Amino acid sequence: MLSAILLFCASCAAMASAKPHRVKQRFSTLKDATEQQPQGLASVNMSYAPAVHLLGNQHAQRFLTALIETVKGDWDDAVTGRGGYKPSNGFCDTCFSMSGTVKLNLVVWALIKTLSVPGDFAETGTWRGGTAIVARATQRVLGEDRRRRTYVCDSFEGLPTATTSEDSEKWNKMNALRVSVDQVADNFEAFGLLDGGVRIVRGYFRYSLPILRRRLIEHKRHLAVLRGDGDMYESYLDILYNLYELIPVGGIFICDDCTLIREAQRAITEFRTRHGITDRVHITGIGMLREGDHTYGLTWWKKTKPVSVDYTWYEKWNATRSLERGLIPATKIYGFHESRTLALQAAARRAAMAVLPQ
């Protein structure tokens, strides 16, 4: 690892003479991101190699490569404004996911690497569903879609108002993060991936994830890969306290927001410290460090030891939280037929919009 960092530093130094200001900014981001990791346990992987190449089957490779490109849409151009591209909604008109190539490939990689680990895939914080769509497609090409599920968890109405003083209110104001549940079901359907193994879990995590946790325990299900993408401190505590224990040893936890959002990083670090988790943290794809990768990077670790989650602490902490302001979205786990109905509703709405005069 040391040699990898030295190599990286050497290439930074070589670039420094050409673009000193930019390189300084980039290096400080790497340093910052590395230092934020608990107990300095970070290893940095700058590899851009598409994980789909790990699949032996060429058709599967082509399919997943095309799917990732489609799901990603114009994300890179949208965040950089490259080519004068200005998304009308502030995010990206054409994207099904705000995860770029590196993050989407990491999902594929994680699912391949946990083939010997029992359990499903869960994305907590899904926006338009694209990352979970890539996960479901990967389960399918691996022939694992009958025994593994994909859980798609979100309020489908954006982020809550802060219920503790740890988070700011800015998240709740981001209207571009409100994507309706029927829209997400419709997106799965559009890719032909809304099948009986997809479970849409609706509601603020504080309410929906305890229900999901109970359901998974009751049905003896596990999570081989858990992907957190909840932006806020409180969202990450809800995710970890409810679902971390369900990851078997060998399973993978991904924190989409670590290295970028300090509140998310703090939640993760606190959780690890409280539970004595020392599994090595990997940083993958640090966006601003790499030309053309605007995914900002994430962290993940593989669970090497069973962890007994201090749920009593969580319940006590929960009791100190205030109530969310505004309407609280309904909490529900949709079965297959209900999800299909949602997708049909979205399709009907689209059809109605198409015939309305502009």
Ligand SMILES: C[S@@+](CC[C@H](N)C(=O)[O-])C[C@H]1O[C@@H](n2cnc3c(N)ncnc32)[C@H](O)[C@@H]1O
């Ligand atoms: C950054 S977006 C997710 C992006 C998505 N993972 C992707 O790759 O495109 C964050 C999502 O998390 C959801 N979210 C965050 N905190 C939540 C909470 N406490 N309860 C329910 N949904 C939450 C938001 O509604 C939003 O859709």
